[in-house]
Amino acid sequence: MIYFDNAATSFLKPESVYNSVYKTMKLYAGNPGRGGHMLSMKANEIVYEARETVAEFFGIKSVERVCFTNNATSALNFGIKGVIGHKDKVLISGFEHNSVTRPLYAIGADVEVMPWSDYDSKVAVSGDTKMIIVNHMSNVNGNISNIRAIGEYAKKNNIIFMVDASQSAGHIPINIIDDNIDILACSGHKGLLGPQGTGVLYVREGINIKPLIEGGTGSFSEEIAQPEVFPDILESGTLNVAGIGGLCEGIKYINKYGLYEKHNREKELMKSLVTGLRNIKKVIIYNNKNTTIDENLVSINVSGWDCVSLANFLSEKYGVCVRGGMHCAPLAHKTMGTENTGTVRISLSHFNTFAEINHFLNIIDKIANVM
Amino acid sequence: MNMLLIFGSATAAKRVEKTVAKYGVIAKVIHTPANISKSGCSHSVKINEKDFRDVVRVLSNSDIKILGAFKEYTVSGKTLYKEMII
Structure with a gap:
């Protein structure tokens, strides 16, 4: 998992x-x-x-x-x-x-x-x-x-x-x-x-x-x-x-x-995740307004997939726990322009590993390009 | 002889215990005896009488309010309390 x-x-x-x-x-x-x-x-x-x-x-x-x-x-x-x-x-x-x-x-x-x-x-x-x-x-x-x-x-x-x-x-x-x-x-x-x-x-x-x-x-x-x-x-x-x-x-x-050390670890994990996601066609990343994503969470969609269906599929098929939908924040989705689609949110912990990130990227790549 | 200082909350009493400890004063939080509690349930700090004025002085420079102060004494094995002027 x-x-x-x-x-x-x-x-x-x-x-x-x-x-x-x-x-x-x-x-x-x-x-x-x-x-x-x-x-x-x-x-x-x-x-x-x-x-x-x-x-x-x-x-x-x-x-x-x-x-x-x-x-x-x-x-x-x-x-x-x-x-x-x-x-x-x-x-x-x-x-x-x-x-x-x-x-x-x-x-x-x-x-x-x-x-x-x-x-x-x-x-x-x-x-x-x-x-x-x-x-x-x-x-x-x-x-x-x-x-x-x-x-x-x-x-x-x-x-x-x-x-x-x-x-x-x-x-x-x-x-x-x-x-x-x-x-x-x-x-x-x-x-x-x-x-x-x-x-x-x-x-x-x-x-x-x-x-x-x-x-x-x-x-x-x-x-x-x-x-x-x-x-x-x-x-x-x-x-x-x-x-x-x-x-x-x-x-x-x-x-x-160390709060800074914890934050830096999360940032490094996120950097690895986003870098990988950017290389996968059909993945849409919803940035914050800056071009970098520094924090421990990011929202994405994969073209052709409903966000909740994708989150459910990731759990059932691969044991990956992410959240799809509106995240109890419809105002935020309106601000981002995703109020009609929702997103898949990926939120990391410093306990996560780079191996998990790589495994996840392989799964998303397979879903986006094969399925 | 011991003194009881009454405070508005268990949190305030605990804070007093820790604050005066920095000055070398031993204090212990207790549930205030019902017959001296100012308005029902409350918590107090028990200190040695010799530390009373020092504690009052320390707390006067803080935002912690003392609701009452009582001297503890014993008569025929029974613990009684006398209210003190702060």
Whole structure:
């Protein structure tokens, strides 16, 4: 089996992640912040260490502002619905996932999509824009938005800047201070190499956010109102301690491996893949707007093949896992001009090998030229 | 004699434990006894009384808010608490 669907979820994880999840479930998974017995305290320690590790990874000064969620979708929903109201004006990139566009539609926000040419350095907004939301790395074609420049613009204009780092976290350095990020949402189970069921939301101090879910927090229990202290305000209910502990180990692994080294390995693998694909006639590569494809994912089509049928065929015939379709991001496909066809997305991990790339290229060559 | 400092969340209490450890202060996070908890469930940090003022001073330079401070003492084998002014 060749797994090239790491943009959906990273399948291979470091051994330390598997071991941590098992060990926590087997030995430590009390309910963190709920009671004072040894397992509750141990669980609290595991979650706290994860919070510290996440905070350090993204340059977050206050560890309490790191909230754990079930996934990036939950984090994005919290960040959007907790801050944006009906008819509030929001500027988004043309690569936003349904996790951004659907919540905005649901609350009736006044949404404007910025032109692709604006993602690098400048954005043009009207005076009453409340929030700018940018997908740091497109889950469809790997397009990178210049969040630092957009964030600087947002800061100067007193606009809340939210970044969806679902695809970039764990691949590209992100620093919430340097990148001027007010709200950061990301998955824990993709580039950060944690288990499924983990996500992260950071909310800067001073941002007025309402919780979407109220309930038990293990704090201020006599009060009927949800506590306003972070992270409790956004963390009602029992946390996924084993998953969060695993996420912590995923990030620690990246720190040890080196984020730049991991990214460079992914870039080298992608370079090899794209170079090979470019030599196969009938393969259409959907570049980001630059001519190079530096990140760990790329979208393609093969002439004469329906994208989903091709992905299914690759799995059934060759044991290759890629994703065909719209990737839950129809806006991105519209931006790319592939809204009527969809694409086959190939997304790599540093765990992949050049031998896998070569084998895959041989398969695609055979499909494109023989079948 | 020990002191209990009450905080708004288990996360804040844990942060205090780790923060004061940098100053050589031994602190332990505990579930706050119900009779002194300021508003139901909360978590506290237990420290030695001798470290009380130092800890308050350290935390006054941070964004961590102390919700209450209590001195722990024992009468006839029973643990009691006296609220202190911070």
